[in-house]
Amino acid sequence: MKKQAKRRVGILGATGTVGQRVIHLLRNHPYFEVTALAASDRSEGKRFADVCNWKLPFEMPAKVKNIKVFACKPPLDCDVVISSLPSDIALEAEGAFAAAGYPVISNSSSYRMPEDVPLVVPEINPDHLDIIPYQQKKRGYDKGYLVTNPNCTTIGLVMALAPLQAAFGLEAVMMTSMQAISGAGYPGVASMDIIDNVIPHIGGEEEKVECEPQKILGKCLRTKIVSAPFLVSAQCNRVPVQDGHLESVRVKLKKKATVEQVAEVLANYQGLPQELKLPSAPAHPIIVRTEKDRPQPRLDRDAENGMATVVGRISKDTIFDFKFTLISHNTVRGAAGAALLNAELLVAKGLL
């Protein structure tokens, strides 16, 4: 890609857990620089450093400290907006930005399922971006548009499903998650609820995981995206882990396969971000481990800077065809990094 001025990024929900990750990931980015920060009304007009309760184990980048925080409505001084707003606020705010001419790259759930909005994982379905002109026309957007990335639990799962679907066809998927507390934001999960404990409920999570993978692995027609027809069942649990969603998965495939073939198809998976060498693309989107007790959140969540899905314990299942365990970093690949990789893909495709 030819050298050109960096795109100016505005971050909606900048003070949140994911917003902070986006800021951290953009601290030295070749394509982007952060020029605008927006958050809830009570932060408006103040220095970012004064309103953000920074919770990452890295220092807040010096260049954002003095940025004045704006409300989450247009205009903002930027070329593109990355949003990680709570879904109740996102619907209105993100729509307003798109209508006002801003490309909106959203980590929120509000626009993931409409048929005219692409739900994109760059390795899997970059072609779904082809719906954008139709979306603009249908919604009456001029230059603005909406692109979304999946739920943090969906993304690790669908990353492992994509090569299986391509090679063997998917019939059904059972997924039981053990999710990190950072997925609930800050303050999020009360410590009294999670120390020496597991919470077998995460609001809205199972519903999202049960429909997003089919859309991502679906087809982009001219006027709508059609979900793939396999079934997903999800049971979602919260465990006392800082970062990294672990998932126990069983899959039923259409074609016969061996454990070795499944492992090989996963380990060799490559997509457009790898081909284009996008800055945030992991060299290996899926890492297959063969130790009997991997993957683990603490040891594997940061693989490929938190952008890889690590899969292990692949074996025959007694009911479905195969079972395995995977982990994906929920605030990196599952949120901030997902949005950023989408942004990089949009640049590479000339859409930003």
Add this chain to the structure above:
Amino acid sequence: MKKQAKRRVGILGATGTVGQRVIHLLRNHPYFEVTALAASDRSEGKRFADVCNWKLPFEMPAKVKNIKVFACKPPLDCDVVISSLPSDIALEAEGAFAAAGYPVISNSSSYRMPEDVPLVVPEINPDHLDIIPYQQKKRGYDKGYLVTNPNCTTIGLVMALAPLQAAFGLEAVMMTSMQAISGAGYPGVASMDIIDNVIPHIGGEEEKVECEPQKILGKCLRTKIVSAPFLVSAQCNRVPVQDGHLESVRVKLKKKATVEQVAEVLANYQGLPQELKLPSAPAHPIIVRTEKDRPQPRLDRDAENGMATVVGRISKDTIFDFKFTLISHNTVRGAAGAALLNAELLVAKGLL
């Protein structure tokens, strides 16, 4: 039951996590008193209080402190033996005690699957004890015999499956566990492996859970116990929780049912221990909770003194028929309490 002298109990593996629980549960028992303690060779000949690294949040009962520890081989000064030996040692030791005339109530895995050894959950299959005379004959035991209880992960699961099988028939069961560290004994799981982490592997556990429920829910014929024909798939994980195994379960049934029917059948479940009012029997072997975020290990593991299985989140599954979450206290109902309830049942049946 008429008043009579207490049975004298010998505990094999007395210094272990489960052995300690057995001692605690027997501290004031109407049927039993602890008269003999046996453990590994290095403890032999010493006072129990001097060799046992007591890890329960209760005081060691005064009356066991001065008991001299013996090796795990007959004779022991007792009428019955409760064993929670590691499986590698249990095979030989338990067999030797049975051959020497002792009833052996075992929490170990060694003798769970032979067709002539009953694997008993008193609420579910007390009739499997009818195999004992055949077992004695086949193995050449005189007054001794072997009775086992299931793996700590099996028991919570099978407790919920039993009423479903009876009411609706079972076709298939998918279970993903989040298991407590106490299940691995002491020192067991290294803290570096589990703080801020989950381990997706527990040696031998999935194999046990995939065959034990079918035997427990099977039929006792004259010369063998025949497993029920439904399928079980297990994925077992270790989480940073002290006590209580949480399980995400999906079931496929033979007959149609509603969520309400499933909840009702579970909540109303009663068995022989309840009818006989055995001392350790929970008034309600299954407690159904309707809050959206229950059961939880910290809040529900001690229900009915740790002897109940608590079930919640019963709902329709997208692939199988129903999904739900359950918890069972792994060292109480899942081990020490299971053995003790078996012992009480044997007394009630006149076998002790």
Add this chain to the structure above:
Amino acid sequence: MKKQAKRRVGILGATGTVGQRVIHLLRNHPYFEVTALAASDRSEGKRFADVCNWKLPFEMPAKVKNIKVFACKPPLDCDVVISSLPSDIALEAEGAFAAAGYPVISNSSSYRMPEDVPLVVPEINPDHLDIIPYQQKKRGYDKGYLVTNPNCTTIGLVMALAPLQAAFGLEAVMMTSMQAISGAGYPGVASMDIIDNVIPHIGGEEEKVECEPQKILGKCLRTKIVSAPFLVSAQCNRVPVQDGHLESVRVKLKKKATVEQVAEVLANYQGLPQELKLPSAPAHPIIVRTEKDRPQPRLDRDAENGMATVVGRISKDTIFDFKFTLISHNTVRGAAGAALLNAELLVAKGLL
């Protein structure tokens, strides 16, 4: 004490962590029954079971479930009020109840330090209740009055200091705490702040611990309570523990003593609650353990139903005279149980 009708208790802050403990401790109390529950305005008028997010690992007592919640202002249908309100609200609310004729037994910090309000630990300074008539006169209360119990970190410390002061005299005390999350209430500490972490700050805690022990160990004159003159230094930390405040303590004494003498004086400590056999009084207010790695929160917090202070690791200090470690259950002896023991003492003294 002669049999008489139970005192009717109103609980201010009934939905909070400490309020729940009070309700649990009063579920079967010989002197008291809960007749009124008060909490923040948004709970007003609703059933307790509908507004209380019950977080104890015991069931909510059936008899409080249907009690209607009132606002925290008089009148309430009760003879005495036990308050565990946040300190900002407590000042006005507790004063209003005392002025309206209710004895107020407070776990809040608002009235702990005024010279006319007794700060009572029944084993240590029951005579401080003698200030009540003066307090009533000075504040213009008729039958109402205020009695407080100490901060949850103070109480374990002062329990160990009292016998040392009596036997050897106290010059200075250095205390570093490792405090449980339940001390911050619910939701309290965010899990992202405490899993795999320690927070070296608890708002206002060090200041309280640095002045309360001297008042408790001080003298009650006719018109004021005068603090004892020793110095206390406190550093307070929050650790990932559900219940139980652990404290590393060094003391400088006025007289010489040996480790054995210190241990003996602590282990033999008895007070008026033990003499009167008050229902909540621990048989041994201080338990001295000699194992090298005790006390520990998980193993020792529940000693004597959470009402004992467990002390261990007593040894010579290189700078002060002695160092030791203690634990006290922060929501039992440190809050709900402290208020309840005060209430029992007031009954025994004819003040209720």
Add this chain to the structure above:
Amino acid sequence: MKKQAKRRVGILGATGTVGQRVIHLLRNHPYFEVTALAASDRSEGKRFADVCNWKLPFEMPAKVKNIKVFACKPPLDCDVVISSLPSDIALEAEGAFAAAGYPVISNSSSYRMPEDVPLVVPEINPDHLDIIPYQQKKRGYDKGYLVTNPNCTTIGLVMALAPLQAAFGLEAVMMTSMQAISGAGYPGVASMDIIDNVIPHIGGEEEKVECEPQKILGKCLRTKIVSAPFLVSAQCNRVPVQDGHLESVRVKLKKKATVEQVAEVLANYQGLPQELKLPSAPAHPIIVRTEKDRPQPRLDRDAENGMATVVGRISKDTIFDFKFTLISHNTVRGAAGAALLNAELLVAKGLL
């Protein structure tokens, strides 16, 4: 320093927690390359990758995977030895290497206190290396010698004490630690002992912390190192934290000072490693934070790649002069990084 061949390093205790950190820190080092690995006898003769239970959340460096593991005795194919052996083995093994002509940089406790062995923190007492010629003469070593670094709890403490001693003089230091589990090695602390718990005992730790700081801050005479005369009192606790030792500290100084002066003296501290720009030297060996709730293990342990000591909560103490909280990464600055910085200093001084 002029470009020259890299020194070849042998690592004693290579499979341990600290050994793994040393290997990780040396993966791309400008001065050193790992050429030999030694561990306990049972690893002897095997590939490192086959015997090492790698526990770091980074991949094992490819170049060590195939190195054959030797026993911990000379000869080894290397120019210098970095040892992190258990102290019981270290005494003989390290002495044997020094006698055989190898410079030994030791993280073990065996040789820290002898008067002729320097206990070095490069920022504080690099001049203590001047004792080496005398040590060689006294012990009959030819080219070999022994250099040690302090205990992991000592080093964070002494880093903060050094500038205070220089500016104000030290009289007494009270330190209470909350130490990470990685300090106990692997498997180390059993998870049953530390989840929802604190252990108030770490074998030998308090004794080390009570004498090492005085030696480090002492004077190097011609034939011995003489400890500084201030007193240290230590109480050491283990908390459920993966990495990073947090310490609550009080200091009594010889001269008057203000909080601002203390903060300034700490924040401005610089030493020889900073002047020489040694590869592992932190730009700021001490970072002073002013937020009321910092430092925290999770957020501050990795400051300056784990080589900085982070100090916060500096305030007046009620008994001593000042109190503050500090954190230091126990396996980086407290062990592997300490040894490595000593090695770099030895290169810079021409001793390697």
